[in-house]
Amino acid sequence: MGSRHSDQIPKNQAGLLWLLQMAWRDGRASLRRLLLFMSSIVLGIAALVAIQNFGMTLEENIAGQSRELMGADFLVDMESEPDEALRDTIALIPGTYLREVNFASMLSFPDREGTRLVRIRGVEPGFPFYGELTTRPEAAAGAFGKAPGALVDATVMTQYALRPGDSVTIGNLTLPIAASLVDAPGNTQVSTSVAPAIWIPYDQIAATGLIQVGSRVEYNYYFQVPEGTDLGAIYDRWDAVLDDANADMDLHTDTSDRLGRRYQNVGRFLKLVAFIALLLGCLGIASSVHIYMKEKRASIAILKCLGASRRQSLLIFLFQIAGIGLLGGIVGTGLGLVLQAVFPQLIGGLLPVELQWSTHWEPVALGLVLGVGMALLFGLLPLLGSWFVSPLAVLRVAERTPAMSNRITTAVLLLIFGVLWGVSVLLLERPLRALWFVLGLAAVFLVLALIAWGIMWGVRRYFPHGWGFEARQGLLNLFRPNNQTLVLILAIGIGTFLISTLYFTQDMLLARARMEDDRPAANLILLDVQAGQQESVAAQIRPTGMEVLENIPIVTMRLASIAGRTVEAIRADSTSTINQWILSHEFRVTYRDSLIPSEVLQEGEWASSYAGTGPVPVSLSDNVARDARVTIGDTLVFNVQGVLMDTYVASIRQVDWGRMQLNFSVVFPPGVLEDAPRFHVMTTYAPDTDSSARLQQALVRNFPNITVLDIRQILDVITDILDKIGWVIRFMAFFSILTGLIVLLGAVRTSKYQRIRESVLLRTLGAQGRQILRISAMEYFFLGAIGGLMGAVLALLATELLAYGVFEVPFTPSWVPFGVVFPVITLLVLGIGLANSRGVIKSPPLEVLRKEGV
Amino acid sequence: MSNILNVTQLRKSYHSGEKTLTVLDDITFSVEAGTRFAIVGPSGSGKTTLLGLCAGLDQPDSGGVSLCGEDLGTLDEDQCAALRNREVGFIFQNFQLLPTLTALENVSLPLELRGDKAAATTAKELLTKVGLAERMDHYPSQLSGGEQQRVAMARAFSNSPSLLFADEPTGNLDEDTGSRVIDLLFNLNAEAGTTLVIVTHDMDLARQCDRILRLKGGRILE
Known part of the structure; x- marks a missing residue:
């Protein structure tokens, strides 16, 4: 028979269907x-x-x-009362608008104990254009603004046992409560817990007498346009014009985008x-x-x-x-x-x-x-x-x-x-x-x-040749052919690592929160203290046995030019990379001679005083310097309420904004701003909630323009939020833990097929059940203990690195990974391993081999 | 009559560390189509290695194998596999049934691989012929050694091979079962007219063949 050419050999004909059938x-x-x-x-x-x-x-x-979240199609907002020119500009924007003035304030009730930080919203009737105002009684929503009367957030109503018809005092104004406000556009549990809203008619705002120098007031114009109007075109036409007048335009989609991004961040972590x-x-x-x-x-x-x-x-x-x-x-x-x-x-x-x-x-x-x-x-x-x-x-x-x-x-x-x-x-x-x-x-x-x-x-x-038979056999299994050491140590180690890291990270985040909580620093922050009120406020605080811890002067100003170019010129320059917000932002600036604990000098020299001639040396926070594209030595001209002031960047600071402390992006040296119109932020420490409440009440009574931030209360809200987020994280982590267990079960179950022949052979040779169990126990104990311990140690190292490098907090690791996760994993591996061997011991060798199909 | 298998100056050695162990050296022989051919020799004489090389399961160091007219040296692994599927049947000492397939599926396998639509029918006929009509749906682990070897035999004949290699077909069976299996093998072989190459150290079995090749220490004994 002669040789044929290999090309002539037909391939076998089994196709996809057969492959699937075989699979x-x-x-x-x-x-x-x-x-x-x-x-x-x-x-x-x-x-x-x-x-x-x-x-x-x-x-x-x-x-x-x-x-519905914005309550309008778009809004124009600004931080200071619009002048006539701006009002004229706004009137030219297409659509109808309703106005709102809102600011934070302290609320007291004439016949109730206690004060509360709230957000006062002076709103024209007819708002919101979209979405609903839900009030109890319901009819009050429709009647709002037509007669003097306030809508008070439902949580405040409950907290102070208020009923419609009771009175509420806001600054110099006392109004009857028309209804409790259950829901309004854009409200969330977080926003309402920090500063619940009180709606009062727009035309009553002036009567409160609360709008003074330094008050942080938002002026909003909510617009409605006919359905189908091109909002983008309106934005393109008017945003730049409004920017020049230090106002801003936000479309309803901007609000949802911003909100979406906020939830995306949490979502990313969970993913x-x-x-x-x-x-x-x-x-x-x-x-x-x-x-x-x-x-x-x-x-x-x-x-x-x-x-x-x-x-x-x-x-x-x-x-x-x-x-x-x-x-x-x-x-x-x-x-x-x-x-x-x-x-x-x-x-x-x-x-x-x-x-x-x-x-x-x-x-x-x-x-x-x-x-x-x-x-x-x-x-x-x-x-x-x-x-x-x-x-x-x-x-x-x-x-x-x-x-x-x-x-x-x-x-x-x-x-x-x-x-x-x-x-x-x-x-x-x-x-x-x-x-x-x-x-x-x-x-x-x-x-x-x-x-x-x-x-x-x-x-x-x-190899410990002196050990007993079972220990030696168990140890031998770690490196004999078909050993499972690598796979099991990887599976157990990674599982333990991930579970432990989740624990440690949680510890670290809690440690960071606690660090701020434990600081024996100020827990009452008094905002908007007018320059002339400093002494009387201090006099109010001292007799209670508390101290004024800080008295920080604040002057508001805007940038007029950056490195020799006016803000207008920069705005007009489409190639400028300077961040837009810098150009229209009202900076709240302080002056002092030294750095505070939340600041680290990054570049330049800290100016603790001003010589009195030439540009003023100022210090910028790193984010402002970055967004304004300036560096050490660059000149800045600030418009301090009408007066232009030449300055230069003397230093750049890194600021830990995360600390619950008053931080400033621009700091002047002493001796410059003392005569500028300013207001103050004073802080004090109230040892308990009672003294805190008493002081707040006295302050609100005597100084209605002052807003008091109660850090204790805010921390409560934050803790509540963290708790809720913590639940979600734990819920997701639970999946990792459960998966880890399944993987472990899978790995150990699979290893059974590796070990079963050997166990049966040993059994055939006369090994006793106890001996086989001990051999298996040794092997699985070694695997579980090594994998578990390594996973926990690696997790500790990784979290230490994170704590040191990213979060910069001293971190005390929880004992859970070492005290619970590690032993539990070791025991689980041991238990699952032994459970597998029991089948071998209980039945005759041949039956086992047949049943397992090996 | 033409040769179905030609082996020329075959040499095979294995390396273990620095040592080289020559398992087969200068092996030359041919097998005529339709004959029974026995390869005998003591353990370690190279019988199984020779079988592996003849079936294209392994590559020689030198020399050549021509199987059903194909020079195995010129074929790649998949072409060898296709050639085996078309022309070769196997019976092994340890049966080598797929443990996850039933007897019927095991026997159908070579036919399915070549896309034969009637694979199941042919397989059923063969299983009936080897006396396992009642056990077609059993898995190998549910069958005795003799039954497993009969399934293996049915599988070996299922693709109507030109050449059937049997490696110690009775090595794992008791004498009675073994001789019944051999009878069945020879009957099926005679019926199908297949060439049979048996590797064995059982001289009684070898003597029932037309030709015997004796191996010792990797060489042919003259």
């Missing part, structure tokens, strides 16, 4: 194990889909209700937590598929021997894993859509809008794609291993599969890294931050892998 036939026998693979990604996907869909629902609702849960699950997939494919080598060799090509052998298992991923995606997505309904229960009043639930296709697609994609991605390396299985293994059981080339392994690892980065970018929308996130995780993987290798090497090198 099902082979998979059905391992269905329980495959479902365990699946369950490890279900929760991560559910968490991600839930948060993603919830975020989109919220965004859509905010966008859909943006006119990251959910993604961590998914990653943990992926680790489970990787470890399970690794062992699963190892067991499938014999089958792959048979398939190849019978004529299956390498591609076909690979595809059978690839389809199997993709199918499991798809199933995980479907179940996870379904669960996620159900779960999203839980979020509003967790964060309650923090949401600005009523939610109309809807399912978005993007999160659903994300869930399904992530299910299939992540399963394949993390299963890819072991799946590709099937390509290299030699058909010769059918003749020689010991035939070793040639190791995959380093190039393929590296390519797959890079692919995983790239995809993880891509998904992180998708979730975080910040490529660089996403890169750091993925790099950090990769570093943890690497460190854990090195530890696992190090342990295997160390055990082999310094």
Whole structure:
């Protein structure tokens, strides 16, 4: 018989359908194990889909209700009373408008104890144009403004046991309460807890006598235009004109965009937590598929021997894993859509809008794609291993599969890294931050892998030959062929790392909050103290035994020119990179001779005095210097209420705005502003709520223009908000923890198939059940303890780095990761491991082998 | 009669560290189509290695194998697999059934691989022929050793191979079962007119073949 040319050999004809059929036939026998693979990604996907869909629902609702949130189509706002020219300009803007004046003030009730910081809104009747004013009694909303009467926030009504018909005093004005205000456009639980709103008729504002020098008053013109009007065109036509007059135009969509962005930030963090849960699950997939494919080598060799090509052998298992991923995606997505309904229960009043639930296709697609994609991605390396299985293994059981080339392994690892980065970018929308996130995780993987290798090497090198049989066997299992050390230490280590990091981070954030809470500093801040009131206010404070801790002078001013160019010129220059807000902002400036604890000198020299001639040396906060594009030595001209003042940038400070302390973006040296029209902020420390309340009451009675910020009260509100957000974070973290447990269960269950032959063999050779149990116990104890401990230690190091580098807080780690997470994980690994071995001990060896199909 | 298998100056060695172990050296022989050919020799003589090389499961260091007219040296792994699927059947000492497939699915497999629509019907006929009509839906772990080997035999004949390789087909079976399996193998072989290459160390079995190749220490004993 002569030789034929190889091209003539027809390829086998089995097509896609057969491959799918084979994937099902082979998979059905391992269905329980495959479902365990699946369950490890279900929760991560559910968490991600839930948060993603919830975020989109919220965004859509905010966008859909943006006119109702603003109460108008657009508004023109300014920080000082509009002059005639500006009023004329506003009158030219298309549409009808209603005016509002609002400011913070202290509220007292003639016949009640107690005072309260509130926001007074003097509103013209007819507002809001969109959305509803909900009052109790209902009729009061429609009648508002037609007769003197105030609408008082419902929480204040409850707090002071007020009823419609009672009186309320605002400055010099006393009004009857017309109704309790239940809801108004844009109200959230947060805004109403800090400063609940009191609505009074617009024309009554002057009668309060509260608008004085330094009062922070907002003047708003709410506009309504006919449906279909091009708001963009109005904005383009008028915004620049208004800017020149130090006024601003906001479209209703701007408000919703701003709100949306605020929730997006929280959403991003939550997505990251959910993604961590998914990653943990992926680790489970990787470890399970690794062992699963190892067991499938014999089958792959048979398939190849019978004529299956390498591609076909690979595809059978690839389809199997993709199918499991798809199933995980479907179940996870379904669960996620159900779960999203839980979020509003967790964060309650923090949401600005009523939610109309809807399912978005993007999160659903994300869930399904992530299910299939992540399963394949993390299963890819072991799946590709099937390509290299030699058909010769059918003749020689010991035939070793040639190791995959380093190039393929590296390519797959890079692919995983790239995809993880891509998904992180998708979730975080910040490529660089996403890169750091993925790099950090990769570093943890690497460190854990090195530890696992190090342990295997160390055990082999310094093997304790003197130990008893069981301990030796248990230890031997750590580095014998088919050992699970690397995979289990990685799974256990990463799981513990993630769970512990969540704990530690929470500790750190709490530590930061507490640091501010414990500071024996001022807890009452008196705003808007007029220059002439300083002494009498101090005289009011001292007899109560409290001290005036700080008396900070404040002068308001605007920038007239920056580095030699006038503000008008900069505005007209479309190529200027100077941030617009700088040009129209009313700066509240103080003067002092030294830095305060929340400030660090970044550049230049701190000027503690002024020589009296030449430009004044001023200090800018780093953000203002950056936005104004100025550096040390640049000149600035300030318009101090009509007087132009030449200054230059002498120093740039880094300011920790996060501290609950009065911080300033511009600081003058003493000896310059003393004669300018100014007002003061005074602070004092009230040792308890009673003395605080008494002082506030006396101050409000005698100085109605002064606003008192009670830090204690504000901290209560913040704590409440943090608690609620904390709940959401814990809820999401719970997914990670649960996923971690499933992965652990999966990894240990899978390891059973590795160990069962050996256990049965030992049993056959006469080993007693107790001995087999002890051997298993030793192995799983080592794995659990090493993985758990390393995970917790790495988490501690990572959080320390974060605390030191990012949050700059001394951080006392909680004992939970070491005292609870680590021992619980060790015991769990031990327990699951031992539970697996029990099957081997209870039944005769042959029966075990048959049942397990090995 | 033409040769279905030509082996020329075959050499195979394995490397273990710095040592090189020559398992087969200068092996040349041919097998005529339609004959029964036995390869015998003690353990470690290179029988199984030779079988692997003849079936294209492994590559020789030097020398050549021509199987059904194809020079295996010119084929890549997938082409070898396709050739096996078309022309070759296998029976192994440890049966090598896919544990996750039923007996019927195991037997259908080679036919399905070549896209044969009647795979299940042919497989059922073969399983009935080997006396396993009642156990078609059983998994390998639910079958005895003899039954598993009969499934393997049905699978080996399912693609009507030109050449059937049997590696110690009775090695894992007791004497009675073993001889029944061999009878069945020879009957099926005679019926199908397949060339049979048996690797065995059982001289009784070898003697039932048309030709015997004796191996020792990786070389052919003259």
